[in-house]
Amino acid sequence: MTADRLGFLLARHGQTMKLRLREALSVCGLGPRHGAILLRLAQAGSISQQALLEALTVDASTLVAILNDLERDALTERRRDPTDRRRHIVEITPEGRSAACAVEHAVADVEREAFADLDAEEIAQLHTLLARVHVRPTTEPGAGTECAPGCAPE
Amino acid sequence: MTADRLGFLLARHGQTMKLRLREALSVCGLGPRHGAILLRLAQAGSISQQALLEALTVDASTLVAILNDLERDALTERRRDPTDRRRHIVEITPEGRSAACAVEHAVADVEREAFADLDAEEIAQLHTLLARVHVRPTTEPGAGTECAPGCAPE
DNA sequence: TATTGTTATACTCTATAACTATA
DNA sequence: TATAGTTATAGAGTATAACAATA
Numbered sequence: 578m579t580a581d582r583l584g585f586l587l588a589r590h591g592q593t594m595k596l597r598l599r600e601a602l603s604v605c606g607l608g609p610r611h612g613a614i615l616l617r618l619a620q621a622g623s624i625s626q627q628a629l630l631e632a633l634t635v636d637a638s639t640l641v642a643i644l645n646d647l648e649r650d651a652l653t654e655r656r657r658d659p660t661d662r663r664r665h666i667v668e669i670t671p672e673g674r675s676a677a678c679a680v681e682h683a684v685a686d687v688e689r690e691a692f693a694d695l696d697a698e699e700i701a702q703l704h705t706l707l708a709r710v711h712v713r714p715t716t717e718p719g720a721g722t723e724c725a726p727g728c729a730p731e
Numbered sequence: 732m733t734a735d736r737l738g739f740l741l742a743r744h745g746q747t748m749k750l751r752l753r754e755a756l757s758v759c760g761l762g763p764r765h766g767a768i769l770l771r772l773a774q775a776g777s778i779s780q781q782a783l784l785e786a787l788t789v790d791a792s793t794l795v796a797i798l799n800d801l802e803r804d805a806l807t808e809r810r811r812d813p814t815d816r817r818r819h820i821v822e823i824t825p826e827g828r829s830a831a832c833a834v835e836h837a838v839a840d841v842e843r844e845a846f847a848d849l850d851a852e853e854i855a856q857l858h859t860l861l862a863r864v865h866v867r868p869t870t871e872p873g874a875g876t877e878c879a880p881g882c883a884p885e
Numbered sequence: 886t887a888t889t890g891t892t893a894t895a896c897t898c899t900a901t902a903a904c905t906a907t908a
Numbered sequence: 909t910a911t912a913g914t915t916a917t918a919g920a921g922t923a924t925a926a927c928a929a930t931a
Contacts (some may be wrong), residue, residue, distance in 0.1 A: 581786075583858045583896060584748055584842045586765045589788055590812040591745010593866050594738055596922095608897095613739045626913075630876075634743055641914060663907045663912045688738045694863045704737045707849045712747050750899095762921090783905075790923055795891060817889040817930045 587710075601683040605676060606650070610643050611634065618653060618669035619677035625658065626665040636714055651700065652676050726728040734855075748845065755837040759830060760804070761826060762799050772807060772823035775829035779812065780819040787867055806830050822840040 581589075598609040607615070613633060624632075630640055644667060652673035658664035669677070673680060685691040692700050734848070735743075739830035752763040760768070767787060771778060778786075784794055798821060801807040806827035846854050 581767070581862075582770060582838050582842070583854065583861070584752055585763070585839060586747050587768075588749040589762060590861055590864055590866065591742050591748065593788055594745065594873050595742040598738055598742060609739070609742060613735070613743075616736060616739070626882060634747055638879050638901085638915075639899065645914095647839055658919070660862050660906075661912085665913070668848075684736050684738050688736070691738070691865050693865060695860065698790065699860060699863075700737065702747070702856065703860040704740065706849065706853060707737070707740050707744055707859070708735075709853075712744065745892070766922095773891070792892080792924085794921065796921095815889085815931070 594687070595693065597687050598684065601687045602680060604638045604683065607646075607676070607680065608643070610639075611647060612684065614643060614647065614667075615669070615677040615680050616684075617671060618667065619674055619681075621667050623668040626655070626667055629667065647673070648674075670695065748841070750840065750868055751845065752838065756834060758837065759833045761830070761834065762797070762800075764793070764854070766838065767803060768797060768801065768821075769823070769827060769831040769834050770838075772821065773835075777820050777822040780809070783821065804830075812819055822864045833843045 595609055598612065602609060602612045602665070605612075608622065614629060619630070623688075626644070630669065632635060635643075643695065644653065644655065648655065650672075651670055654668045655665045655666065656669060659665050693704065749763055752766065752852045756763060761768075763856050764787065768783060771783070771786065780794065780798070784791060787794070788798075798807065798809060802809065803822055804826075808824060809819045810822065812820050846857075849857065
């Protein structure tokens with residue numbers, strides 16, 4: 578069942594993984610993005626909002642909504658950057674660390690099941706390879722080959 | 732920048748790939764799912780609607796909408812299975828084959844750019860590994876480890 | 886009664902554009 | 909003027925549930 582383009586395969590499995598993560602994290606009342614942010618913060622303690630934007634590949638307005646949720650639940654806090662009062666720095670709270678721990682467990686469960694057929698080395702390989710795919714387009718849109726002649730429908 | 736859970740990484744890159752595929756295929760007036768179905772049909776000629784459901788991991792109602800689009804553009808046709816008139820068999824039309832060719836090119840462009848940092852062998856590895864992740868949950872929901880005590884917020 | 890396909894609908898996610906504040 | 913963040917809103921995608929036809 579590998580009779581599928583790698584691009585489609587990646588898109589499809591990514592979608593499935595997102596759905597599973599959502600289900601697993603719904604126990605904690607969080608979405609996948611919320612979880613990813615909490616884990617980052619649990620590692621780093623505090624991150625600038627800009628850095629989160631780059632790391633998570635989300636729209637700025639989306640990030641605001643997520644941070645509002647987290648702050649409403651007292652899991653994170655935003656404070657102004659003293660050196661540039663336009664910028665926000667996001668910090669994790671003690672409650673946030675507890676939640677991050679829960680997220681860690683939930684994600685680990687999902688991963689254990691999803692990657693059950695791979696051994697540790699293969700999982701590491703997959704991780705490394707995935708980390709090396711380009712997330713952002715490097716060339717201008719439209720730079721590639723156009724649709725072949727006579728291909729366009731309608 | 733591998734400081735990320737594999738699950739989150741897969742979900743995020745899958746999302747990005749889907750967006751890129753959508754952009755590339757919009758030239759042909761098709762969505763990613765439309766493209767994936769066309770490629771399948773270009774290979775097999777005809778597939779039962781049930782088989783498409785399993786292969787694409789989409790909801791039945793979603794598939795209906797996609798097939799309606801394809802049929803409206805005269806790229807595919809549905810006919811009843813003579814042996815069981817409840818079932819539909821989806822067939823590709825000549826126009827559909829042309830469109831599939833366009834899809835092939837567009838997807839190849841996206842893949843070339845996204846996997847530019849991987850050599851042919853690594854791409855094949857990634858493909859093989861991805862094909863071996865479990866798409867569907869094998870255990871009942873809730874069978875895994877629950878959130879650690881004191882972890883749940885609010 | 887169970888299965889296949891369909892329709893209608895509600896819900897979520899995401900992106901777009903306009904607005905505020907700081908620089 | 910340009911940047912960081914926010915808000916409101918519209919659009920697309922997906923899932924849920926009820927329905928029709930066939931087995």
